[in-house]
Amino acid sequence: MKLHSIEAGKFKLDGGAMFGVVPKSIWQRTNPADSNNMIEMSARCLLIEDGDRLVLIDTGMGNKQSEKFFGYYYRWGEETLSSSLNAVGFHPDDITDVFLTHLHFDHCGGAISKTKDGTLKTAFKNATYWSNKAHWGWATNPNKREVASFLKENILPIEESGQLKYVEKNPSDYLTKTGLGFDVLFVDGHTEKQMIPIITCGDRKIAYAADLVPTHGHVPLPYIMGYDVRPLLSLNEKEKFLNHCFEKNIFLLFEHDPNVEVASLLKTEKGVRIDKKLNLSELL
Numbered sequence: 001m002k003l004h005s006i007e008a009g010k011f012k013l014d015g016g017a018m019f020g021v022v023p024k025s026i027w028q029r030t031n032p033a034d035s036n037n038m039i040e041m042s043a044r045c046l047l048i049e050d051g052d053r054l055v056l057i058d059t060g061m062g063n064k065q066s067e068k069f070f071g072y073y074y075r076w077g078e079e080t081l082s083s084s085l086n087a088v089g090f091h092p093d094d095i096t097d098v099f100l101t102h103l104h105f106d107h108c109g110g111a112i113s114k115t116k117d118g119t120l121k122t123a124f125k126n127a128t129y130w131s132n133k134a135h136w137g138w139a140t141n142p143n144k145r146e147v148a149s150f151l152k153e154n155i156l157p158i159e160e161s162g163q164l165k166y167v168e169k170n171p172s173d174y175l176t177k178t179g180l181g182f183d184v185l186f187v188d189g190h191t192e193k194q195m196i197p198i199i200t201c202g203d204r205k206i207a208y209a210a211d212l213v214p215t216h217g218h219v220p221l222p223y224i225m226g227y228d229v230r231p232l233l234s235l236n237e238k239e240k241f242l243n244h245c246f247e248k249n250i251f252l253l254f255e256h257d258p259n260v261e262v263a264s265l266l267k268t269e270k271g272v273r274i275d276k277k278l279n280l281s282e283l284l
Contacts, residue, residue: 003199003206004280006085006088007045009043009061010077010079011061013039013073014038015039018214018226020226027223043256046058046208052096054094055097056098056099056124058101059110061073062113092124098129103150103154104211112154112157112158121161128165130167133169134193138192184197185207189212189234190211190225190227190234191228194211194212204251205250206253206262209255210255211227213242213254214254220270249264262283263276263277264276
């Protein structure tokens with residue numbers, strides 16, 4: 001097995017929204033804001049080479065939305081999903097599986113592309129797309145709080161293509177037999193049934209932290225995003241997750257941190273904290 005960090009584009013979001021009730025004077029120590037209170041963000045996907053399978057975890061925002069839409073997110077940097085795949089020797093047509101942690105636009109926008117005539121189609125024509133039934137229903141019938149994050153043009157064409165399959169959840173929140181070559185933790189604080197992949201690569205274990213722990217600045221327990229639909233549940237889920245990762249020596253891979261790809265953890269009197277900051281290539 002080989003793992004590749006795949007940058008799908010960088011953008012900015014409001015720092016207050018990203019850290020909820022935590023004061024700016026505290027969160028800006030790890031995630032400094034610009035004059036508009038925006039913090040830099042990454043859309044870091046993960047590519048897993050495993051035998052004859054190429055599994056892509058998340059797809060970033062994509063590029064099919066209007067300039068007005070992208071204007072809200074201050075995109076920066078040169079990376080795109082396609083260029084990053086090319087940089088490690090692959091083409092979108094090589095991808096066999098696209099695993100979507102959840103269906104917010106910054107995680108699944110790149111799953112669907114738009115042709116010159118406006119037709120929406122899957123960006124990975126040979127891939128199976130993976131979600132789960134509970135989250136799919138949640139996203140296709142969105143609540144008023146999340147409706148702006150679940151864009152129909154990112155979601156419905158996946159089902160219409162016939163390429164959609166569901167990860168079958170068992171009664172436990174931790175699934176070991178996914179058929180995808182990695183474990184999955186289901187969490188409900190950020191959105192219903194977000195899926196956190198936990199990958200074993202050689203003697204290393206890596207958790208793709210998605211929006212449970214979006215940046216290294218979000219490791220302290222109260223640092224919960226304002227976007228979370230159930231913030232108290234997020235806090236409890238994050239505490240269990242971080243303790244599990246520390247006890248099992250699992251590294252965190254941050255999807256939204258533009259500066260820190262991976263981190264190891266240590267236990268302090270204040271709880272789990274960052275130990276070492278690493279690039280994925282240094283770890284493996």
